[in-house]
Amino acid sequence: MTSPVWHPFTQHGLNEPIPHVVRAEGATLHLADGSSLIDGISSWWVTTHGHCHPRIAAAIAHQAGQLDQLIFAGYTHEPAEAVARGLVDLMPQAPGRDPLAHVFFSDSGSTAVEVALKMALGYWHNRALDGLGEARSRILVLEHSYHGDTIGAMSIGERGVYNAAWTPLLFDVGTIPFPHPGREQETLAALEVACAEQPAAFIVEPLILGAGGMLIYPPHVLRAMADICARHDVLFIADEVMTGWGRTGTLFACEQAGVVPDIMAVAKGITGGAIPLAATLATPRIFEAHRSTDRARLFYHSSSYTANAIACAAAAENLAIWAEEDVRGRIAVLTQGITDRLAVLADHAAFANPRQIGTIMAIDLIAADAGYLSDLAPRLRAFFLERGLLLRPLGNTIYLMPPYCIDAQQLDAVFAALVAAGDYFG
Ligand code: PLP
Numbered sequence: 001m002t003s004p005v006w007h008p009f010t011q012h013g014l015n016e017p018i019p020h021v022v023r024a025e026g027a028t029l030h031l032a033d034g035s036s037l038i039d040g041i042s043s044w045w046v047t048t049h050g051h052c053h054p055r056i057a058a059a060i061a062h063q064a065g066q067l068d069q070l071i072f073a074g075y076t077h078e079p080a081e082a083v084a085r086g087l088v089d090l091m092p093q094a095p096g097r098d099p100l101a102h103v104f105f106s107d108s109g110s111t112a113v114e115v116a117l118k119m120a121l122g123y124w125h126n127r128a129l130d131g132l133g134e135a136r137s138r139i140l141v142l143e144h145s146y147h148g149d150t151i152g153a154m155s156i157g158e159r160g161v162y163n164a165a166w167t168p169l170l171f172d173v174g175t176i177p178f179p180h181p182g183r184e185q186e187t188l189a190a191l192e193v194a195c196a197e198q199p200a201a202f203i204v205e206p207l208i209l210g211a212g213g214m215l216i217y218p219p220h221v222l223r224a225m226a227d228i229c230a231r232h233d234v235l236f237i238a239d240e241v242m243t244g245w246g247r248t249g250t251l252f253a254c255e256q257a258g259v260v261p262d263i264m265a266v267a268k269g270i271t272g273g274a275i276p277l278a279a280t281l282a283t284p285r286i287f288e289a290h291r292s293t294d295r296a297r298l299f300y301h302s303s304s305y306t307a308n309a310i311a312c313a314a315a316a317e318n319l320a321i322w323a324e325e326d327v328r329g330r331i332a333v334l335t336q337g338i339t340d341r342l343a344v345l346a347d348h349a350a351f352a353n354p355r356q357i358g359t360i361m362a363i364d365l366i367a368a369d370a371g372y373l374s375d376l377a378p379r380l381r382a383f384f385l386e387r388g389l390l391l392r393p394l395g396n397t398i399y400l401m402p403p404y405c406i407d408a409q410q411l412d413a414v415f416a417a418l419v420a421a422g423d424y425f426g
Contacts, residue, residue, distance in 0.1 A: 009162075014378055017385065024051035027406040029390065038410050040384075040391045041401045045210070046273030048245045049321060050405035056272045056317050063313030072105070072306040079312035080105065086319040087266070087279060092252050097260035100281035104299070105307035109241035110148025112265035112278035113203070117152050118301055119263055119286050120201040120235045126289040126297045138199035139171075140191070140234070143178040146211035147203065147239055156203055158212055161373060174199060178209070179217045188224050195232035201263070202229050203237040206253035207357060210242040214362035214399045216355050219257035226259040235262040235286075241278070245269030246331045247401065249358030251322070262286060271314035272321065277307075330404040334359050337408060338400065341415040348419065350426020362399035363418075365425055370396035380421060387417040 007018065020032040027050055029037040042048065049056070063079060070077055084103040091100040104119070106112050121137055128135035139156055147153040154163045155170040163170065174194045179187040191202065206222050209215040229236040238261035243253035245268065250256050254264070263286060267278035290299045305311075321327065338361045345363050346354040353364045369376050372395045380398065384391040391398065398421065400414060 011378075014375075016378055016382065019385065026050040027403045027410055035388070037385070037388050037390045038406070038414060039403065040389055040414050041399070042273060042403045043390075044268075044392075045242050045247070045401050046268040047403050048247075048269035049272045049318075049327070050403040051273075053272050053274070053321070055321055056274045056314050059313045059317035060274060060310055063310045067309045069305065069308055069310075073302060077307075077309050077312070079309050079316050080307040082316045083270075083279075083312050083319065086316065087281060090251060090319070090322075091264070091281060092254040092258075092260050094258050094260045098262075098283040098285065100260065100264055101284055102282045102287040104280045104282070104301075105312075106278045106280065106301075107276045107303065107305055107308070107311070108148070108278055109239075109265065109267035110150040110153045111303070112241060112267050112280045113147045113156070113239055114150055114152045115280040115301055116203065116237050116239070116263045116265045117156070117201070119280065119282055119290075119299070120237060122299060123235065123286050123289045124200050126292075129294075129297065134198070136198055136200035138174060138197070140174040140176055140194050140199050140202040142204050142209065143175050144209050144212035144215060145203075145205055145239075146209065147205075148241075176202070178215060179221045184217075184221050184224075187221065188228065191225055191228050195228055195234045198232070199234055201235035201237050203239055205239050206243055206259070207248050207256060208243060208253070208360060211394065213394055213397050214355065214360065216357050222254070222257040223259055226257070226261070237261055237263045237265070239265045241265055241267045245318075246327060246404065247359055249331065249335055270318065271311055272318040275308075275311045275314045277311035277315050327404065331359055334402065334404055334406065334411075337411050341411065344415065345418055345422065348422045348426070350422035359404065360399065360401050362397055365393075365396040365398060365422070367396050367425055376425070380425070383421055383424065384417055387413075387420065389414060389417045391417075 021029045022032050023030040027039050029039050067077055087103050088101055093099060104115055106115055124136040141156045144158050146157045151169050156173055176190050177187050226236045238254050240252050244266045262283050264281045271277050290297055335358050338356055342354050342356055342361055345351050350366055351363045352366050355362050367376055376396055377393045380393045
């Protein structure tokens with residue numbers, strides 16, 4: 001019987017196999033046919049501690065029997081309060097910078113980004129109501145960025161086949177060239193010029209652009225970009241949806257650059273990847289611009305499940321795991337494990353541009369049919385699937401983003417499959 005399920009980012013006409021997963025633990029997915037897969041990308045970059053972490057599973061089960069869901073407009077619950085307090089404590093800090101002290105919950109990375117954009121425009125709008133300047137609205141973005149698939153998030157992402165159908169719905173943005181090695185000054189000069197025109201905000205994925213091709217740039221460039229924005233009073237928004245929760249080696253990527261953004265979006269690993277939740281954090285000036293006795297200025301954003309109590313309980317447990325377990329130690333071991341094995345790929349004639357930041361590794365397969373619409377990525381997916389590995393290359397870019405609990409034997413198997421792919425496709 002054919003399934004009625006319509007899968008995301010899936011071309012059903014290709015009739016690719018759709019594995020049926022029945023159970024998971026750690027870095028392993030168990031399939032209905034009795035076989036298993038190593039999850040090389042943490043199931044779309046979310047299951048940081050591995051699947052079905054017993055503490056998170058228990059927290060969810062407990063909360064589901066206590067308080068499941070509560071309208072969050074004007075009501076609150078302890079799991080949300082605990083997560084908000086914990087998040088604020090964990091945010092990047094720097095001398096002389098206002099802290100990210102206010103937490104707005106939502107339920108996906110895309111909505112966390114939408115909320116960030118709405119906060120930025122809301123800030124300038126409300127200041128204009130006070131006679132403090134123009135209501136700014138233009139958003140600056142970095143070339144090749146990806147921020148999600150809702151309309152606003154697509155508007156600020158790279159334009160391509162994946163959003164072409166919705167072009168009439170997307171708003172215009174100012175695009176700053178990506179800081180490729182040796183061309184960082186070009187980026188900074190373009191940002192300087194664009195900021196002088198008083199846009200509302202500049203949004204970036206800090207240190208690595210994910211879906212845009214796993215493109216890494218150095219902390220000093222992130223810092224310089226944030227400094228330019230501060231000098232021009234342009235709001236600096238960090239989208240840490242992918243980079244957060246230890247992915248780049250530090251809890252948040254901004255830490256490596258000493259940057260405290262005005263607004264920050266987090267999601268994915270916030271619950272250890274067990275259940276959807278996201279948050280957008282803002283500095284006091286953003287919050288205060290919305291706080292008054294005037295109902296016209298309140299922050300008009302909500303969804304039914306804002307700060308769902310079960311999701312918040314999972315996130316609170318994730319924060320406890322970060323506080324009580326040696327997550328940073330596991331990240332250090334995985335980072336080194338990837339570095340040690342990456343050398344083999346770097347010497348392989350089929351690959352170019354080996355790169356790594358923390359627990360994220362990427363390499364480009366030198367292939368004639370490397371375009372986004374070529375059949376290379378589906379063929380690579382099938383190749384890895386046959387070898388017991390869940391990977392989802394971006395065009396000819398093969399990347400890893402494993403759960404931190406992946407063991408050395410599994411990592412060996414992953415790299416053996418990558419070498420085999422080089423031999424086969426190169
Ligand atoms: N921002 C970044 C940097 C992302 O990588 C993603 C997803 O991959 C998103 C936003 C969107 O998150 P979600 O898929 O949870 O909506």
